[in-house]
Amino acid sequence: MSGDAGVVEGPLHGYHHETYVVPLPGRPGEAEPVRWKCREPRPGLLWFDRRCFASEEELLRALQGRIEGIPDLIQAGSAGLQRFIEGETLGTLYGSGGGIPSSLLGQIVSLFGQLARVRPDSLTAERTCTSVYRAAEADTDGFLERLILFTEEEVYQRNMPDFKGLFYDLGLDDASFGKLREQVSGLTRRPFHLLHADLHRENFVVDGVGRLWTIDWELAMFGDPLYDLATHLYLMRYPRDQERQMIEQWRKAVESVVPGSSDGCGKDLPKLLAFKRAQSVFTDVIRTALSLEEEERTVDASPLARAGDRIQQVLGAATVPLGIKIPAPESVTAALGRWCEERAASAGVMVGAVVPGGA
Structure with a gap:
């Protein structure tokens, strides 16, 4: 696709995937080449988390225009490519257990509010989790x-x-x-909406202008909004004061979109x-x-x-x-x-x- 195998980066070894990064000509209005990534699951890997959507790319395509700061996609033949987000992960900039700037905390809170707008009946992406592992709305x-x-x-x-x-x-x-x-x-009982379900420091990328991008949507599901917050707090290891701040701002964000989303939080x-x-x-x-x-x-x-x-x-x-x-x-x-x-x-x-x- 790139025309030069020498410019392909990879495999970049993550836990779940081998990732290859490919520079391609930019879209109209983009002077510089844009890097895109394709991923392949690592062979023989043990999976410890539910997968509820048939394709991460299909989910991201369905979320375009609804969730800010997610990778663009292009189709290159039979391969679906995600735009490679240029920047540093939140974990690289602010390690586990450390606080993060209020501007970035605010963008995470905004993400929670946007997720609350995506209800189970409003998304067309194919879901594959069996009925055994699904719960009725608000259960x-x-x-x-x-x-x-x-x-x-x-x-x-x-x-x-x-x-x-x-x-x-x-x-x-x-x-x-x-x-x-x-x-x-x-x-x-709380109304269900879309959950990312894996919001930790390595799944946030901060670009050159301080914008926060959210990557790796493979574990997304519909469910209890408080579970997304709990997972986020558990993985982020915020300092105590910032954890309390996140909880309070999360409550305000989700309640402003779907009243009742934070019921019973305490x-x-x-x-x-x-x-x-x-x-x-x-x-x-x-x-x-x-x-x-x-x-x-x-x-x-x-x-x-x-x-x-x-x-x-x-x-x-x-x-x-x-x-x-x-x-x-x-x-x-x-x-x-x-x-x-x-x-x-x-x-x-x-x-x-x-x-x-x-x-």
């Missing part, structure tokens, strides 16, 4: 139950053959989901944040354990200890919603060491492991 309890069910079936149970021993050693079992349901039930937001902490336990345990396999099949004390620290942190954050006890650091590290040894043995590979505390 916030049903919506959250389907998120729990997805984590239980598609993350926990589906990966049991490979992680049963590790889950057991960390105190995670079928009863964990029953305890979680008890902790988060009884949500206030009572329900802690429950949805508790769900996010619990959900992260299962995904982080699997990802962290698998990352140890990239240590060239040699598990020494240093990466094993670091992995154990990460697991203990996510377990500690979810003790209440999952009804579990925080294992001692040496117990977590030993459990990971045993898992690595068992994986290596099943693959017929010898591993020289140094496991603090024995295994």
Whole structure:
């Protein structure tokens, strides 16, 4: 498409995709070439989140003119290309846990208001999530139950053959989901609208004039608006004062568009944040354990200890919603060491492991 393979950038490795960036002539009125990106899912990747739209490009096409600051699209033969947003991610400019300028915070709030205008019956993009994982309009309890069910079936149970021993050693079992349901039930009903569902610092790009762009719409869905806020707060790790500011401005933004969108916020937001902490336990345990396999099949004390620290942190954050006890650091590290040894043995590979505390 570019006429010169040498100008193609990539693959740029993200978690979910390999991305290639292609410079093409600009549209009328654009003097310089414009860079566009095409993406391919990485092979063999475990997916831990629901996908509710058949195509991210189709969704973005349907949102043009309705949501500001999203990538343009062009069709190049059979390939749908997104415009590559030139700039820096919010995470590069303002790392996790740090505050962000009020001008950028205001643009995120504006995005929430625009999302509130996109109701389930107003969008033509094809949806593929099955009825098992859909909830009726405003059934916030049903919506959250389907998120729990997805984590239980598609993350926990589906990966049991490979992680049963590790889950057991960390105190995670079928009863964990029953305890979680008890902790988060009884949500206030709220009208559903479009959710991005993955608004973290790496999915915001700040361009050269300070405009905020929102990318990676793959996890978008229709559902409880408060879930989008909870996910955003959980992933952004705002300082306490700015988190309170975001909550208050979010309430005003969504209420001005669809009254009732923030009903029960004070009572329900802690429950949805508790769900996010619990959900992260299962995904982080699997990802962290698998990352140890990239240590060239040699598990020494240093990466094993670091992995154990990460697991203990996510377990500690979810003790209440999952009804579990925080294992001692040496117990977590030993459990990971045993898992690595068992994986290596099943693959017929010898591993020289140094496991603090024995295994």
